[in-house]
Amino acid sequence: METLHDRPMYDIPGHVAKDEWHPHMKMSWMAMHRYRSHTCGQLRKADAGLDARVSGWLHNRRNLGGVLFVDLRDHYGIVQLVAHPGSDAFESLSNIRKETVVCVSGAVLARSSENVNPNQPTGEIEILADTVEVLGPADPLPFSVFPEDPVSEEKRLTHRFLDLRRGQMHRNIMLRSAVIRSLRTRMLDLGFTEFQTPILSATSPEGARDYLVPSRVYPGRFYALPQAPQQFKQLMMVAGFDRYFQIAPCFRDEDSRADRSPGEFYQLDIEMSFVEQSDVFEAVESVITDVFREFAPHRETTSPYPHITYRDALLRYGTDKPDLRAHLELVDVSDVFATSEFRAFAGRHVRALAVPDTAGQPRSFFDQMEALAVARGAKGLAWVRFDDDGKVTGPIAKFLADDEVQALGGAVKATGGTAVFLNAGDPAEVSKIMSEVRVQASKRTGRFDEDAFRFCWIVDFPMYEMDDDGRIEFSHNPFSMPQGGLEALRTKDPLDILAWQYDIVCNGIELSSGAIRNHSPEVMFKAFEIAGYPAERVEQEFGGMLRAFQLGAPPHGGIAPGVDRIVMLLADEPNIREVIAFPLNQNAQDLLMGAPTEISAERLAELHLKIDRKPPRPAGTPGATTPA
Known part of the structure; x- marks a missing residue:
């Protein structure tokens, strides 16, 4: 290929x-x-x-x-x-x-x-x-441009201008440029208008830490770099512009991972007026599908995308970011073992993964699956294999009663040669472990579509969740419309309220979150009240939005697919830094320019700042600061 x-x-x-x-x-x-x-x-x-x-x-x-x-x-x-x-x-x-x-x-x-x-x-x-x-003229090189010998990421980022001369990096950056041009053209063709929103603004509860910019003119006050243009794009809809988009820079002070760059990233920011969820899906799906088919014609991109509820995604795939290239699915078999005498499963949450036709699989296959589960935090991974008579063999076969074997076989639709992997414990931990077992078992048994992009919409997210301290907080976007509106906020248990929120996922990578927005001041006050925000604080932090909603706001919704992640998938790169010209490293440092830099005492005084060089105290210790 x-x-x-x-x-x-x-x-x-x-x-x-x-x-x-x-x-x-x-x-x-x-x-x-x-x-x-x-x-x-x-x-x-x-x-x-x-x-x-x-x-x-x-x-x-x-x-x-x-x-x-x-x-x-x-x-x-x-x-x-x-x-x-x-x-x-x-x-x-x-x-x-x-x-x-x-x-x-x-x-x-x-x-x-x-x-x-x-x-x-x-x-x-x-x-x-x-x-x-x-x-x-060129001095001796710190590493070779041709041939492209392996070199540490630290050295590559320190000499990024040289790294960008290498063929693979040059192609990646040119691909990025072409993808952005294609996205922009397709959005314009759909009747969207490109606008620019502010970079210096106020802090906002987007779920990550803000990058703050001290004000020289207003001592003790700070601007925030936008985590996303969320409020401004909604205000554009209230202003009557109808269909907005922007290739928007966003800034979040969060840890790095393979599919997330610390510091800054870019997204195809979209907002639409007078729409329901299906209208957003239709517009975004047409753009994304065409872009993937344009830049990866050798790989299959199927459309329309399936819609999977958040609850079903966790049950069937163990994650709200399912890799649908893997054909196998998980099954909740807790009921099968509710009164079991097998103490490892009795009365616990138990998830099963059935893998058909494993008669030819060596014992090493089962050992590898167990090693994977243990590496992800499991104490072990139980398994049995069904024969043609409905009997089971395997390490735990002797602990299972006949009626449990029969019920298990029925739940997972087992036939002769079907192996069933089982894990029990806390539902969230079991989901995390079994989601990876599902993908790897699919790959190793030929039930995985390697040369394909498999998209899906994850829908019906819970509006709220409970944190470790038992407090109710927003689980997604705080500006989302709850399903059922104000009535649901007034009458339902907050943890039972669903929101008009959705994610678009491709090959196990979340490209974007989005939502139909709340455009009612009354709903906004109530939604934030449930999350612990008094009315005074809502007015203080979101006064602009409230005033806008009080002067005639249309129903609206949007989404913001990540440009970096789109290019990463199209370039078939495992790390997002490979498709960004000048990324920060995993520790949020710019090794080429030397950022973050120390600032002179004179400049700090001009900004009314003093540096406390004591290390911050761990959260939970006396005197530690707790975020609001």
């Missing part, structure tokens, strides 16, 4: 075609542009006989029988230079380091048939180097 990594660095869908840079013109060297008449990816067999000037980085060098061959690289591709012994060009090209920037002039020659390189678009020609000018 071809991936984007196999293509020339310019060969990305949506990128400027290699022959569009500027027209081919036959001219004398003196009349040429100072640095180039052609790009390194532009020349073809039809150009043989032209005089050309190209500029770029010395990518590779080979001396074959006294003849020097040099690959010169620029943004558009690679062209081969040839120099013969005794020429000035031979001496120059022999002695300069890799990654030196040079300008080379010479005649374009057609290669003989046996020397054609079919893997390069310029592989039918070469340039007989005549003059060489060094434009930018």
